[in-house]
Amino acid sequence: MKIGELATRTGVTTRLIRYYEQQDLLEADRAANGYRTYTEEHVERVSRVAGLVQAGIPTRLVKILIDAEDAANREDPTCPREVAEQLATELVGVQARIDCLTRSRDSIRKFLTATQHEVLLREERESAAAV
């Protein structure tokens, strides 16, 4: 598929897809005419990258994270001690963000419930189901 389709399917603008590629977060084959061509796997990957960036992870780290992610799903992964240490450090930062966001999420839910707006929480479940 070409970049336009990838964009509509992921909800990420073509501009950003190119930007991510430039940041080494993505690779794309080129058709004979120079057009980038993508596979189904890229859909997942682009969403993933965009999600992390939106969660405040700088692209430099996003690369590290998804590389590790990929490696973790391959057999016999291996990595030098130093890289592992960096990952461990990042892990702490990621967890901190999760905690922070989780707390906000819970507060919002509590608040909506307390103000008799639980109905709105249904939207949340629905959008979760959509994933």
Add this chain to the structure above:
Amino acid sequence: MKIGELATRTGVTTRLIRYYEQQDLLEADRAANGYRTYTEEHVERVSRVAGLVQAGIPTRLVKILIDAEDAANREDPTCPREVAEQLATELVGVQARIDCLTRSRDSIRKFLTATQHEVLLREERESAAAV
């Protein structure tokens, strides 16, 4: 306490503390000499704000979130339907970030384990305990 102490205690630079105040995320009393003065509660608040900003929440939304947080802890909170709807919308975004980060976190753990670097996971638990 004065801004310097607040900064060292929260690990947030004075520059940012002032910036957050300017963005209406913080309020500070002024001493007779014009110095900002803070209470213990501000320590928590500043960490919270900084955490959310780091998690990719724009300051505009941070304000909304912590306001709701505060309200949720007061008695008899109330809010107009429209505000509640906006919060519900935000909730979806927050949850999306959490999911995204959680996935990365799990991948990192898995990877570190698979590469015989579980030892490093201890650091994570320790830093979590430090909170």
Add this chain to the structure above:
DNA sequence: CTAAAGTTTGACACTGGTGTCAATGTCAAG
């Protein structure tokens, strides 16, 4: 009293993520 450290405001500047526009090229439909 003086020097050092901390605070205030304000300005300038950088960075990273995005939007947008321009000029050019490719391709599919009429």
Add this chain to the structure above:
DNA sequence: CTTGACATTGACACCAGTGTCAAACTTTAG
């Protein structure tokens, strides 16, 4: 063949979050 939709690269520009520096004032330590 022409037109319109989509691609390419490259440039310019914007915004938000931060760093940093300057000039003036306050407070603390010696």
